[in-house]
Amino acid sequence: MxxxxxxxxxxxxxxxxxxxxxxxxxxxxxxxxxxxxxxxxxxxxxxxxxxxxxxxxxxxxxxxxxxxxxxxxxxxxxxxxxxxxxxxxxxxxxxxxxxxxxxxxxxxxxxxxxxxxxxxxxxxxxxxxxxxxxxxxxxxxxxxxxxxxxxxxxxxxxxxxxxxxxxxxxxxxxxxxxxxxxxxxxxxxxxxxxxxxxxxxxxxxxxxxxxxxxxxxxxxxxxxxxxxxxxxxxxxxxxxxxxxxxxxxxxxxxxxxxxxGGNAPFIVFDDADLDAAVDGAMLAKMRNIGEACTSANRFLVHTSVADEFSRRLAERMGALTVGDGTQEGVDVGPLITAKARNGVHELVTDAVSAGARAVVGGEIPDGPGFFYPPTVLVDVPASARVFREEIFGPVAPVTTFDSEEEAIARANDTDYGLVAYLFSQGHARVIRVSEALEFGMVGVNTGIVSNPAAPFGGVKQSxxxxxxxxxxxxxxxxxxxxxxxx
Missing domain, CATH: 3.40.605.10 (Aldehyde Dehydrogenase; Chain A, domain 1)
Structure with a gap:
């Protein structure tokens, strides 16, 4: 080889x-x-x-x-x-x-x-x-x-x-x-x-x-x-x-x-198909090891389904194989530099010190290479840096909301406006929320929006x-x- x-x-x-x-x-x-x-x-x-x-x-x-x-x-x-x-x-x-x-x-x-x-x-x-x-x-x-x-x-x-x-x-x-x-x-x-x-x-x-x-x-x-x-x-x-x-x-x-840059919200409503939402979350979060401007940066999940969504997401993230990307069976390669990996870990450490809990991952592994394990954080306080800054790594912070209005307000509460994701089976809600989101692109019931035949770009500081x-x-x-x- x-x-x-x-x-x-x-x-x-x-x-x-x-x-x-x-x-x-x-x-x-x-x-x-x-x-x-x-x-x-x-x-x-x-x-x-x-x-x-x-x-x-x-x-x-x-x-x-x-x-x-x-x-x-x-x-x-x-x-x-x-x-x-x-x-x-x-x-x-x-x-x-x-x-x-x-x-x-x-x-x-x-x-x-x-x-x-x-x-x-x-x-x-x-x-x-x-x-x-x-x-x-x-x-x-x-x-x-x-x-x-x-x-x-x-x-x-x-x-x-x-x-x-x-x-x-x-x-x-x-x-x-x-x-x-x-x-x-x-x-x-x-x-x-x-x-x-x-x-x-x-x-x-x-x-x-x-x-x-x-x-x-x-x-x-x-x-x-x-x-x-x-x-x-x-x-x-x-x-x-x-x-x-x-x-x-x-x-x-x-x-x-x-x-x-981006700070993409991933919104899961109470009427979402959770299987589809978790599949979409894996795509939106783990594409390119999370090192993508389109990567889901904040998971906003309705209170009624948050525990189940977090559990399923942690199972999927924890099952991924980390290693040299040239090897068979590897799902997650290294981050680009030691500086990048350390920056991701600082965001995780900040969230945990503020009260968040790592359901899976959260620790830098031993050995050569700039690897960081897929990580799911729950009970993340709104003040955590991980919600305000672009993570650019395999970390999924989850928080909850109670109403559609709250979800939209929190999703838009960022200087960035590249992409947002939403999962719901309600047609009227999908149209209503898509129109209200202040982003250049919206993924509806999908974790991938990029397509050569579609316009790619953002608003605000994206x-x-x-x-x-x-x-x-x-x-x-x-x-x-x-x-x-x-």
Whole structure:
């Protein structure tokens, strides 16, 4: 197995991808990429500098004119070819993600399938970019609107979904005719480098996609953001970093889309199907080891069913197998870093010290790797940090409510507004509560809302803009109005 893993790592480029060429970082600096399950170093890759960022933006700017003029069908066919090749290599991409990020291999392969769908979806949208033609109300003018690419775009992607968060941005940009500079997270850069090589292989022209790996994200990205050649910034990550990036982008009034933090409520009403609710809770909580902005962060359960729901959830969580995600039978891999694991444990410790009780889990295991056991907390007081902060780990805090109005008020009592989940068999209640929830997405009787054919994004401090769906490509298009006199 070790030989197989090493052979796979050796197929991944370890340089920067700029202007269609694989090049070393300025000065030749490198950094190590490690396996969070073992702490072992997987490989060393180029550590880009601000000068490398400038080179990448120059390449994107130089390629923009020709790329925007490329026929939509060709852009779509490149994306379709990328979808097919990525699907064909799902095993390799899945294993690569597991090695650098930790998620169980089956889940990593699921991310490949999900991520590839963005290429297929936007391959079909590339040929459906259109404006409109209308007669002005006065009748003496014709109103024409045209859609065109925004232009060179900086994409900053996170470590938790190394493939899908890339394809969700790259797909619509290619379809719209935008060139790109991608800066992946330094914890998980290998998947993006492999994706860059795949897009090169299917014929994406030089300079359309540029990949800069670096440990100096701020130093590399800020000069790009303030460069007048850049026209758009898209970021997925924490709200704190997102606010800084929006401030930097304000000088140029860049087009900006932000997919930021979350604090998702998971509401279980008294008329819910508890079997479905527990199944949904496992999906909403344990997807990606809980390291997801869509992860259920607060379980609000009606008093009449809270004990039974908590018992069933604890049984399911406690039955999961924790270990190296590359191994057979493992359900839950490690968290991304020791800092991340310690942060999760601090939230659990704070809740327990305030009166909560850990029904299962709650202790850091011995041994190498950054593992944390699936944990269910009950009797959690409203003052606990675990209800106010994004957990980003396999911890499910449960509290109770007595009325629909109370559930809605408590669900909305957060600065964030990415996703909410609700379980109820009452049709009127589902509509009523969905309308009242202040979130960009609502999952009804399901623990998964993400779908390439649907708009993904939040409100309040969870950001703005949408990725996926018909709306996703609009983030990469500008509208031009042409008034034509008769």
């Amino acid at each position: 070790a030989d197989q893993n090493q052979s796979l790592i050796e197929t991944v480029p370890n340089q920067l991808f700029i202007g269609g060429e694989w090049v070393d970082a300025s000065g030749g600096a490198t950094f190590e990429v490690s396996n969070p399950a073992t702490g072992e170093v997987l490989t060393s890759i180029a550590d880009g500098t601000p000068a490398d960022g400038e080179r990448a933006l120059a390449a994107a700017a130089d390629a923009q004119r020709e790329w925007r003029a490329t026929e939509p069908r060709k852009r779509g066919e490149i994306l379709r070819s990328a979808f097919e090749l990525l699907t064909e290599r799902a095993d390799d991409f899945g294993r690569l993600m597991t090695l650098e990020m930790g998620k169980a291999l089956a889940e990593a392969k699921g991310e490949v399938a999900y991520g590839a769908e963005f290429f297929r979806w936007f391959s079909e949208e590339a040929v459906r970019i259109h404006g409109r033609y209308a007669q002005a109300p006065a009748g003496n003018t014709r109103l024409i609107t045209m859609k065109g690419p925004v232009g060179p775009t900086l994409m900053i992607t996170p470590w938790n979904f190394p493939l899908a968060m890339g394809t969700r941005k790259i797909g619509p940009a290619i379809a719209a005719g935008c060139t790109m500079v991608v800066k992946p997270a330094h914890e998980t850069p290998l998947t993006m480098l492999a994706l860059g090589a795949l897009l090169e292989e299917v014929g994406l022209p030089k300079g359309v996609l540029n990949v800069v790996t670096t440990t100096d994200s701020g130093g590399v990205c800020e000069p790009i953001i303030t460069d007048p050649r850049l026209r758009k910034l898209t970021f997925t990550g924490s709200t704190a970093v997102g606010k800084k990036l929006v401030a930097q982008a304000s000088d140029q009034l860049l087009r900006v889309s932000m997919e930021l 950001g703005f803009g949408r990725e996926g769906g018909f709306e996703g490509i609009e983030e990469y298009l500008e509208t031009k109005y042409v008034g034509s006199a008769l």
